Amino acid sequence: MSTRLKELVERFGGQLQGSGDIEIVGIAPLDVAGPAHITFLTNPKFRSQAAQTKAAALILSAADDALIGAEYGGTRIVAPNPYAYFARVAQLFEAQSSIPAAPGVHPTAVVDSDAEVAATASIGPHVVIEPGAKIGEHVVIGAGGYVGRDARIGAYTRFYARVTFHARCEIGERGILHSGVVIGTDGFGFANEAGTYVRIPQTGRVMIGNDVDIGANTTVDRGALSDTVIEDGVKLDNQIQIAHNVHIGAHTAMAGCVGVAGSAKIGKYCTFGGAAMILGHLTIADRVHVSSGSLVSRSIHEPGQYTGFYPLAKNADWEKSAAIVRNLSAMREKIRELEKTIKSLTESKTT
Template sequence: MRIRLGDLVDRLGGQLIGDADIEVEGIAPLDAAGASQITFLSNPKFRAQAAATRAAALILSPADDAAIGPSLAGARLVTANPYAYFARSAQLFVALYAEPAIPGIHPSACVHPDAEVDASAIVGPNATIEAKAVVGPGARVDAGSFVGRGATVGEGTHLHANVSFHAGCEIGARGIIHSGAVIGADGFGFAREGGVYIKIPQTGRVVIGDDVEIGANTTIDRGALADTIIGNGVKLDNLIQIGHNCVIGDHTAMAGCVGVAGSAKIGKHCTFGGAAMVLGHLTIVDNVHVSSGSMVSRSILEVGQYTGFYPLAKNADWEKSAVIVRNLGTMREKIRELEKIIKTLTEKK
């Protein structure tokens, strides 16, 4: 279960400096890698540690190779993005050691006669596939997962154990949904009359693109009328809540415990740190980065990094303080002008 460095480079690219016939069996951190493993250097501050590594080969950038390459005992894999190269190498080793998946439907699974399950798909124990649902080629629905009526699971997509994928929802190819995720539950929609709440039927869907990963216990609500849309390549961590009718643009990533209220529209290539919050009906353009714990309370229409922390207070007090904070720049200039006047008067006196 080893791979030649030459074969690794043939698959992943990069420049190999050293013996192409060296065989490696895995990847490990700089300080733990042994003679049968490769490792990587993605941060120049660890150059000294990299120079002392016992790994068979080191993945590193051209700049790091110029700095420490000649002093290394092992081979080098030079690439513009060592961290991405490490990720692809790790995928390769995982695939190398993975148990072969055997297509088929477990006898304890409940698959409706009107469901369409590809012959190359896997349906695990006690899984449920309802009528009109489609499970595509190479897809995998693990133990206890639920695929609702008319839902579609795309080619090569993997629903881990105990995922709820509700009626009419769709996910594209090569997706990963981790255990406990709920896709397509009702959105939080109610009309208020006479002090009571009247439920608004949630008749939209959740439509998810290709290459999306959704973390454990994350929830994405179905749309009220239109659909909730998750674009291609989106990465959602654990314990995230996406409200109904939200649109998340391609290749946006969110860390754990992010909350996005209904009808928010978020652009492509955005990032959200852990526990960031987005209020409903807001628009966030492409390439916006929101820091951990920040509250987005207004639309963001300009690219950049945004951070917002503010202590909890009674609403009236908070609004007064917010007005003062917003005017601090003007107040500072006025204070400077007053200081100049006082200084002038004092000198004259």
Template structure:
């Protein structure tokens, strides 16, 4: 099943250079595209690959189009952000062949007393929906998921197989939670009395906004007293830990293995590279970009980029420190040589 280039432009905009009736059946990388595919050029370093691709059409930026037009014979869709256009086109092609789960409740599912399930929702095999839970229109709950008491799942949200969504937690519309994720586990809260840990009941919730993606095996702890909050549009990769009472601002994205300690507030439009570590009880401003494996020990009040293992700093400062560290061995040898020279001169003076 394909679509005309003209239809893509009608849906997503852009300037079409070529035949509007040309039909393409899917989207593929430059090196893999065939004569029925559309491809995209989002990195100018790959211009040579674009000229050699077999794709019937290309999605390109205005700057790249000036270069590509002279050597590429296929059609082109010119747009300011080819990568975003690719994402939208890929969603559309996926929708043409996607299998939509049928509405209804599988016979092997358990539905607790008073649970409300929209008629258009899909409840897969061996799903457990506890008493009082609410599942919205067109939601998809795949096999083996657990939905806790009085939890709320919004319209069009999709839980992949074996998601655990504990009692009283809520997620808005169009969310995606991947397999193995656990939402609403107890936070790590204990009081210490003479070396013995006493558990603090975790009675808050996890409140998740609209259009949030949560990756496989990621965990989000419920609040101790107040709620853990994840605002609209947040994207969490696989294997992330969000501790109790954290608050993540809208449209912030975190790569795999990020760890966030409790009661931390993160602003909007932030990004965190893989394995970044965020200390507890701190605040991070809007538009902060944290590099991979970077430790954030204190609050960040200014937007910008922060990278480095030790110490955390602005990129230019960290790079200077890295140069010094690389030269420490040579500096040590020079210091030792100077010490020997000083000792020799001192001994000569004493004689």
């Protein structure tokens, strides 16, 4: 399907520079876009490439348009946030090209008679839905999915194949859970008794808000007594572990392999780079940004960028540095003794 540029501007806003009657059939990167594509510029280092692109239209900022618009010469859509504009255009093309899931329950699905499934919902092959579960309007449950007893799934939420959503957990509207996601497993709760472990039943839930995306093979544990909470707009990448009783504030995003230990409280609008680790029972303020690979070992009370890892080096150099780090405490004591000696010598000379 094709879309005219003026239709994009009518839908998403922006300032059109050039003909609005040009039809485009898709989005492509700057270097491969052709005369039927729209492309976008967000990074200044690609300005020269954008000026030479063969795309039918270019999404860019007012500042970039002033610098390269004339050189490019084609139709432009000037937007305050070109990347967000690109995302919305991409969503439009995805919706136009995708085949909507047909409402109804697949013959191989097992849906308990006490479950409530909206007539517009689509329940795929070999799905199991337990008693008391409520499936909202236009929900899609992909093949092999599982929805536990008394679970709640809000309207327009989509579970891709093999999502497991355990008993009493809830998710709001327009959520997306990718394949392999597991919501509501037991948290890691055990009481030590003379060197052995006594299991602590995990009786809380997982409560997920609206517009939440969760990547493949990510797991979110249910709370021990209170709930694990993921607020509206949170974005979780693949292979993330969220432990019991964690609370993640609205519109926080985490890249792949992040681990969040139990009872951590994370604020709104935070970001965490890949493989960042957050220890348990910490509090992290709103708008905190943690670099990839960092270990957060203390609470963070002020917004800002935080980094906590040792710089990469050749192994031999790293081992030397590690040896120095191990000896820092002893070196500090030696320095203190030297300072005392120097101070004593200085005082004796002045007297």
